[in-house]
Structure formats: structure tokens, C-alpha cells
Amino acid sequence: MWSFRGAGGARGAEVTQPEVRSDPVGRATRRGGWRAAKVAMRRVARLGRGAVVGLLLAVHAVAAFEPITVGIAIGAATALTGYLSYTDLYCRFAECCREKQPLNASALKLELEEKLFGQHLATEVILKALTGFKNNKNPKKPLTLSLHGWAGTGKNFVSQIVAEHLHSKGLRSNFVHLFVSTLHFPHEQQIKLYQDQLQGWIRGNVSACASSVFIFDEMDKLHPGVIDAIKPFLDYYEQVDGVSYRKAIFIFLSNAGGDLITKIALDFWRAGRKREDIQLKDLEPVLSVGVFNNKHSGLWHSGLIDRNLIDYFIPFLPLEYRHVKMCVRAEMRARGSAIDEDIVTRVADEMTFFPKSEKIYSDKGCKTVQSRLDFH
Ligand SMILES: Nc1ncnc2c1ncn2[C@@H]1O[C@H](COP(=O)(O)OP(=O)(O)OP(=O)(O)O)[C@@H](O)[C@H]1O
Incomplete structure (x- = not known):
């Protein structure tokens, strides 16, 4: 009986909004500062390994408007940076399920x-x-x-x-x-x-x-x-x-x-x-x-x-003689051998072809090519 094999998955980053004191004078500047900081932090997320740059931008942006929140910004950005490098590191050693990774x-x-x-x-x-x-x-x-x-x-x-x-x-x-x-x-x-x-x-x-x-x-x-x-x-x-x-x-x-x-x-x-x-x-x-x-x-x-x-x-489609020859050449290349056309022909000639009258298609396709090549 086979059993369920668990797998590790990438986790999503969570950035929590810090509490903002109700100070009518400072609110606008803090909002501006936070907006700039958020942009910078988004950059951190996008950059991944170049996160330090984003971190510095975040600190500068906040400091320019509201020095009190510098500490919080540093904390948040550092946590995010640490998290990203952890995920990055984790996925280097363990396999991660990258659901959104596009197909090349x-x-x-x-x-x-x-x-x-x-x-x-x-x-x-x-x-x-x-x-x-x-x-x-x-x-x-x-x-x-x-x-x-x-x-x-x-x-x-x-x-x-x-x-x-x-x-x-x-x-x-x-x-x-x-x-x-x-x-x-x-x-x-x-x-x-x-x-x-x-x-x-x-x-x-x-x-x-x-x-x-x-x-x-x-x-x-x-x-x-x-x-x-x-x-x-x-x-x-x-x-x-x-x-x-x-x-x-x-x-x-x-x-x-x-x-x-x-x-x-x-x-x-x-x-x-x-x-x-x-x-x-x-x-x-x-x-x-x-x-x-x-x-x-x-x-x-x-x-x-x-x-x-x-x-x-x-x-x-069933494979023809010429395709079998291509498989032999591919196998030779994979083994690092020089292509020897005599051997290619000999291996292909050893295969059997159907229908009986025309003998066009290989009845095992390219399946036994590898083992046959071992004999040459
Ligand atoms: N069309 C092909 N092009 C290139 N190589 C091929 C092709 N068909 C088969 N091969 C080679 O032959 C080997 C065996 O083929 P493969 O296992 O894919 O056949 P299959 O169609 O799955 O057969 P089966 O139905 O018997 O399982 C492959 O590993 C590959 O090296």
C-alpha cells in the first residue's frame, strides 16, 4: 500500500499595518511617509535578494517625514527581508511548490x-x-x-x-x-x-x-x-x-x-x-x-x-526507419560517443518493422534502441 507523501510549500509574506496615533497634525505627513515606505517595501518583496536596497529606501522615506516611525519601518522591513531570505534559502535546499511559476x-x-x-x-x-x-x-x-x-x-x-x-x-x-x-x-x-x-x-x-x-x-x-x-x-x-x-x-x-x-x-x-x-x-x-x-x-x-x-x-504516430536512426544518433550523443553511421544503420536494421508487406513502422518504436546499442 502506498501512502500520502507530504510536500513543503512556499508561504505568503504577511506585513501588518502599525498602529497610528490619532495626531491630526502629524497624520498627513505620516500617511505620505507610510505610502513611500510601502512602495519601498514592495520593492523589497520584488527584489528578494537585493532586499537591502529596499530596506534603505524604506528607512529614508519614513525618516524624511516622521522620524518616530523609523524604528517600526526598520523592524517591518528587516522582518520581511529576513523572511524572504529564509524562503529563498529554504527553497534552495528543499523543493518548493511554485504554483505561479510561468511555463517557459x-x-x-x-x-x-x-x-x-x-x-x-x-x-x-x-x-x-x-x-x-x-x-x-x-x-x-x-x-x-x-x-x-x-x-x-x-x-x-x-x-x-x-x-x-x-x-x-x-x-x-x-x-x-x-x-x-x-x-x-x-x-x-x-x-x-x-x-x-x-x-x-x-x-x-x-x-x-x-x-x-x-x-x-x-x-x-x-x-x-x-x-x-x-x-x-x-x-x-x-x-x-x-x-x-x-x-x-x-x-x-x-x-x-x-x-x-x-x-x-x-x-x-x-x-x-x-x-x-x-x-x-x-x-x-x-x-x-x-x-x-x-x-x-x-x-x-x-x-x-x-x-x-x-x-x-x-x-x-508509429515511428519509421528514419526516426529509429534519429533515436540511435540521439542515444550516441547522450553517451558522449561520436556518431558512427555504420553503427546507426546496423542498430536500425536489427529492429523489426510492420506491416509485413511494406515494413514501414518499427514495432517497438525506439524502445530497444538503447539496449541494442550496448552490443555495438
Ligand atoms: N518519438 C521519439 N523521439 C525520440 N526518442 C524517442 C521517441 N520515442 C521513443 N524514444 C526513445 O525511446 C525510449 C522509450 O520510449 P517511451 O518509453 O517514451 O515509449 P512509450 O511510448 O512510453 O512506450 P510504452 O507504450 O511501451 O510505454 C525513450 O526513453 C526515448 O529515448
């Missing part, structure tokens, strides 16, 4: 374009979905992505990249949670227990960090109904039992629908059309219906599809 969309785009091969649709949709969601200060529901495709086409790989852009420690982050169906929910007789555990886990972790990320791998091996336990969290509710799930992100990974995606990719190929011409509208509706009607998709007759709670069905 151009860095994510660059990384996907450089590292993810042959997946123009996934790249485009993931970028669009995440940028839109993270730019929205008040999302109405959590973001839910369902990634579908053949084995070894990059679903886990992308999830890892996305996780790193949302929480810098990626899959090692306290705020990113990976569930693997065969590991975490193996027994069909215990569906009720899994549902309770899942609800408790998600509730606890979203309470600790609203921008938590939950990745469910092997959805096609999940017993039907388990995932419906989290339906209330994915819906358009402002809060469920005092917790708002609206800033969380849920990612489902599945091989279900891989056959449908391959069929459409193959139709394009046979018609002499470019792979890059395949559009989301060619695949998304087929995928959502196919997954809903597939008993082994983890989303069979699921309320998540019924209620339109999955924001995007993202197809991963």
Missing part, C-alpha cells in the same frame, strides 16, 4: 522540437495545451491529457520532458506522481480499495501543492472503473471538500488506439501523402470513440470521456 514555453518548444522525433501532432498539441493552461490564471478545471500510441513512440519520454518543465526535478519532484497500473493497481478484486487510495493520494497531494502533476502509465492495463474514482477532481467544480483541483495536471498514457492511429498513418502513406499532413482532426475523434468502446483502454465507457473531461486526446 519557448524552452519547452525547443526541447520537443529537438528531442522528440516524428511526432508533429504531439509536439503541437502538448505545447498548445500547456501554454494555454499555464497562462490562464483562473482555469475552470484541471488539465487532462490522454496520450495514445504504439509502444516506444515517446509517450513516457514526453511526459518526462513536460514534468521537468513544470517542476524542475521532473519525475523526481515531490509534486510529480507516476502511477503504473500493473504496479500500483494489480488486483482486479481490489478496485474499491484502489479507488479510495487514489482519491486520498490525489486529495493529499493537491492540498500540499495545487500544481501537482499526476501521470498514469499503462492505462490500457488498468481495470475498468478505477480511474472513474478521480472524476470529481477532473470536473468543473471550484472546490471538492475544500480542495481546488483546478491547477493540477493529469496525464494518461496508453497503447489503446495505437492500431487506429497506425491505420490512418498507413492510409496517408499509401496515398502518397506526407506524414506531416496528418492533422489532429483526422485522429482525435476516432481516438476518443475508439478508446471509449475499447474494453482494454482503462477508459472503457468511462465517465471521463462521457462528460468531456479529457481536454486532449494526443496521438503518437
